Amino acid sequence: MAVKLNPHVSVDCVIFGFDGQSLKVLLIDRNLGLTPEKQTAPNSLKLPGSMVYDDEDVDTAAVRVLKELTGLENIYLQQLKVFGSPDRLSKKDDLDWLQKATRMTINRVVTVAYYALIKLHKAMPCEGKVIWQDTQNIPELAFDHRDIVIEGLTALRKEVQYEPLVFELLPKKFTIRQLQTLYEIIEGRKFDNRNFRKSISRWQYLQPIDEKEKNVAHKPAQFYRFDKRAYQRLKKEFFE
Amino acid sequence: MAVKLNPHVSVDCVIFGFDGQSLKVLLIDRNLGLTPEKQTAPNSLKLPGSMVYDDEDVDTAAVRVLKELTGLENIYLQQLKVFGSPDRLSKKDDLDWLQKATRMTINRVVTVAYYALIKLHKAMPCEGKVIWQDTQNIPELAFDHRDIVIEGLTALRKEVQYEPLVFELLPKKFTIRQLQTLYEIIEGRKFDNRNFRKSISRWQYLQPIDEKEKNVAHKPAQFYRFDKRAYQRLKKEFFE
DNA sequence: AAACTTAGCGTAAAAAATACGTTAACTATT
DNA sequence: AATAGTTAACGTATTTTTTACGCTAAGTTT
Numbered sequence: 134m135a136v137k138l139n140p141h142v143s144v145d146c147v148i149f150g151f152d153g154q155s156l157k158v159l160l161i162d163r164n165l166g167l168t169p170e171k172q173t174a175p176n177s178l179k180l181p182g183s184m185v186y187d188d189e190d191v192d193t194a195a196v197r198v199l200k201e202l203t204g205l206e207n208i209y210l211q212q213l214k215v216f217g218s219p220d221r222l223s224k225k226d227d228l229d230w231l232q233k234a235t236r237m238t239i240n241r242v243v244t245v246a247y248y249a250l251i252k253l254h255k256a257m258p259c260e261g262k263v264i265w266q267d268t269q270n271i272p273e274l275a276f277d278h279r280d281i282v283i284e285g286l287t288a289l290r291k292e293v294q295y296e297p298l299v300f301e302l303l304p305k306k307f308t309i310r311q312l313q314t315l316y317e318i319i320e321g322r323k324f325d326n327r328n329f330r331k332s333i334s335r336w337q338y339l340q341p342i343d344e345k346e347k348n349v350a351h352k353p354a355q356f357y358r359f360d361k362r363a364y365q366r367l368k369k370e371f372f373e
Numbered sequence: 374m375a376v377k378l379n380p381h382v383s384v385d386c387v388i389f390g391f392d393g394q395s396l397k398v399l400l401i402d403r404n405l406g407l408t409p410e411k412q413t414a415p416n417s418l419k420l421p422g423s424m425v426y427d428d429e430d431v432d433t434a435a436v437r438v439l440k441e442l443t444g445l446e447n448i449y450l451q452q453l454k455v456f457g458s459p460d461r462l463s464k465k466d467d468l469d470w471l472q473k474a475t476r477m478t479i480n481r482v483v484t485v486a487y488y489a490l491i492k493l494h495k496a497m498p499c500e501g502k503v504i505w506q507d508t509q510n511i512p513e514l515a516f517d518h519r520d521i522v523i524e525g526l527t528a529l530r531k532e533v534q535y536e537p538l539v540f541e542l543l544p545k546k547f548t549i550r551q552l553q554t555l556y557e558i559i560e561g562r563k564f565d566n567r568n569f570r571k572s573i574s575r576w577q578y579l580q581p582i583d584e585k586e587k588n589v590a591h592k593p594a595q596f597y598r599f600d601k602r603a604y605q606r607l608k609k610e611f612f613e
Numbered sequence: 614a615a616a617c618t619t620a621g622c623g624t625a626a627a628a629a630a631t632a633c634g635t636t637a638a639c640t641a642t643t
Numbered sequence: 644a645a646t647a648g649t650t651a652a653c654g655t656a657t658t659t660t661t662t663a664c665g666c667t668a669a670g671t672t673t
Contacts, residue, residue, distance in 0.1 A: 141381040142457070142483050191457025191483055215455055215485045217382070217431025243382050243431055243483075245455045310650075328631065330652075351650035352638035550619080568662065570621070591619035592669035 143244040144195040145182035145278065147213065147285030148203070150253035150265060151302040153311065156318050157253065157265040158282055159202075163230055163275065165262065176226065178264065179275035180282070182244065184235060195247040203257045209301040211292075213246040214284055216277055227276050244276075248285040250301035293319050297338070300359035306342055308354035309333070338364035383484040384435045385422035385518065387453065387525035388443070390493035390505060391542040393551065396558050397493065397505040398522055399442075403470055403515065405502065416466065418504065419515035420522070422484065424475060435487040443497045449541040451532075453486040454524055456517055467516050484516075488525040490541035533559050537578070540599035546582055548594035549573070578604035 148159040164177040181202050185194040192212070199208055219241055222228050231239055253265070266272070271282050292298055299315050313329050333339055338360045346353035388399040404417040421442050425434040432452070439448055459481055462468050471479055493505070506512070511522050532538055539555050553569050573579055578600045586593035 185457070185483075187481075188459045190459060191455055212454055214452055215431055217425070217485065219428045219430055241428075243425075243485075245457065245483075308651090325632075326651085327633080327653075331654095332630085346639090346651095348640085349650080350640040350648075352652080354651055549621085565663075566620085567622080567664080571623095572661085586620095586670090588671085589619080590617075590671040592621080594620060 141241065141243060142185045142191065143182055143242050144185060144191060144198060145180040145216075145244050145246050145281060146195055146198050146210075147180060147246065147248040147282055148199070149248065149250050149268070149285070149289060149302065151315055151318075152253050152265070153314075156268045156302075156315075158268050158271070158285070159259075160264045160266050160274070161262075162264060163234075176224070176273050176275050178266070178272065178278075180246075180278045181263075184242075185245075191245050195245070195249075199249055202259050202263070203251060204259075205251060205255070205257070209250040209298065210247055211249075211288075213248045213281070213288055215243060215245050216281060217243040218277070221277050224276070230275070244281075246281045246284065248288060250289075250298060252302065252304055254304050290319055290321075297336075297359065297364060300361075303359075306344065306356040306358055308346065308356060310354060312357070337367060381481065381483060382425045382431065383422055383482050384425060384431060384438060385420045385456075385484050385486050385521055386435055386438050386450075387420060387486065387488040387522055388439070389488065389490050389508070389525070389529060389542065391555055391558075392493050392505070393554075396508045396542075396555075398508050398511070398525070399499075400504045400506050400514070401502075402504060403474075416464070416513050416515050418506070418512065418518075420486075420518045421503075424482075425485075431485050435485070435489075439489055442499050442503070443491060444499075445491060445495070445497070449490040449538065450487055451489075451528070453488045453521070453528055455483060455485050456521060457483040458517070461517050464516070470515070484521075486521045486524065488528060490529075490538060492542065492544055494544050530559055530561075537576075537599065537604060540601075543599075546584065546596040546598055548586065548596060550594060552597070577607060 146159075150157045150159065159181060160178045161181050162177055163179055181198055183194055183198050185191050189197075192210075195210060195212075196206075196208075199210065200206055221244070222231065222240065222242065228240075231242075268282070268286055271279055273279055274282070289298070293316070299312060299319070302315060303311060309330060310326075312333070313324055313326060316329075317323055339357055340360050340363075342356050342358050344356045346356070386399075390397045390399065399421060400418045401421050402417055403419055421438050423434055423438050425431055429437075432450075435450055435452075436446075436448075439450065440446055461484070462471065462480065462482060468480075471482075508522070508526055511519055513519055514522070529538070533556070539552060539559070542555060543551060549570060550566075552573070553564055553566060556569075557563055579597055580600050580603075582596050582598050584596045586596070
């Protein structure tokens with residue numbers, strides 16, 4: 134490895150995506166491509182992450198992990214929480230894997246967890262190499278990564294109440310139905326469609342575009358887009 | 374020092390207190406008690422913090438810092454954010470001080486910032502040794518501690534909207550006026566007293582006690598207390 | 614006893630949230 | 644060509660919450 138690592142601090146990213154049906158989280162199978170004897174036994178799924186380079190900003194390390202994996206930049210990325218228990222690496226499989234992956238003897242890593250929101254329909258270099266796990270059903274993962282995912286879900290559910298995060302997960306053009314479905318999935322409750330429309334009709338940053346659904350066996354829905362500039366302007370005005 | 378340190382990860386605590394008039398943050402003067410020639414030049418004020426011990430949970434380190442300083446336990450304490458820029462220690466004074474304080478050559482520390490809320494009127498062992506700085510006016514501090522304080526204020530302002538954090542800052546018994554004043558200071562805006570009373574009258578966890586103000590030159594105010602159990606019960610019911 | 618000061622209640626109006634029914638526009642099927 | 648099936652999109656009445664604003668109460672000081 135060319136770059137010097139800081140063997141004490143890592144970053145891990147909980148990357149969320151929405152496929153129209155359900156909320157997914159990106160997981161990596163650390164056994165993928167390894168010969169059977171090199172593989173670690175169960176819980177081979179983990180979050181994407183990396184040690185922080187020796188002279189690298191921690192936040193930058195998270196951006197790097199995202200870029201390397203998805204090819205995407207300018208993604209919504211937030212610090213989630215630090216996981217700093219001294220026995221985070223207590224499972225033997227995890228320790229072994231870490232040693233092989235970093236070629237260092239490590240017995241403690243404090244990790245800074247981030248969560249990111251991406252538009253799932255975009256083509257990504259990691260396609261086929263990663264697992265998009267449904268967030269309704271998170272299996273046991275490597276290290277304390279299951280806890281991290283759950284913490285990420287909690288944070289997303291909270292933040293989505295106050296910030297228009299859903300637009301980071303939806304495609305550029307979307308219908309009101311898609312918007313409502315996504316809110317319903319994240320918040321885990323149903324909305325009355327008529328009242329939902331009424332409430333979002335106040336959002337000046339939600340703009341209809343000159344396009345409708347096609348080839349659907351029902352009345353085609355209007356497409357909308359998120360006007361980020363309008364949103365930021367309104368937010369600024371609000372604070373003045 | 375008897376305990377082995379992890380020279381890469383530290384914790385820093387933004388400790389808030391309310392004296393009835395204004396919101397304060399606890400700062401330490403690192404020159405205090407040093408002979409003049411040993412003192413570091415300007416910006417000698419810093420947040421309380423510590424390196425994380427080698428086998429210590431990061432959260433536990435923050436609890437320890439709080440306990441050592443204030444003697445208090447079971448304090449409201451939340452992770453705030455990680456400050457992980459590689460040039461956090463860029464000021465020469467800061468590096469020198471760190472070297473003296475830890476007796477180690479350190480060129481990078483990732484710090485996990487926490488914020489804590491305490492009841493200011495309680496007696497504390499650190500009394501006289503620390504500075505309670507008004508949050509309206511935070512001077513330049515050591516390291517990036519000014520940024521950390523500002524981040525702490527932002528987090529407090531946000532959280533106070535959704536959680537009854539104010540009761541961690543108020544004395545056990547308090548008046549509605551004190552409660553309102555604290556909200557006004559944290560949120561930086563005024564409330565209509567009549568409407569304020571109306572809105573809090575729905576809070577079932579806010580309970581009048583059998584005591585009123587004494588020796589005040591006006592109608593004495595009713596004292597109230599925060600019923601934490603009732604709050605937790607109501608919160609639990611809400612999520613079911 | 615009069616003046617001063619903050620506590621504490623109440624009502625009317627506006628805004629937001631909730632509950633609920635019907636028509637519109639398309640495709641697929643006969 | 645007509646019918647059935649499906650989701651889009653709109654509107655109104657009711658309840659709840661928020662906002663705006665005025666007056667009396669209960670102490671201390673002079």
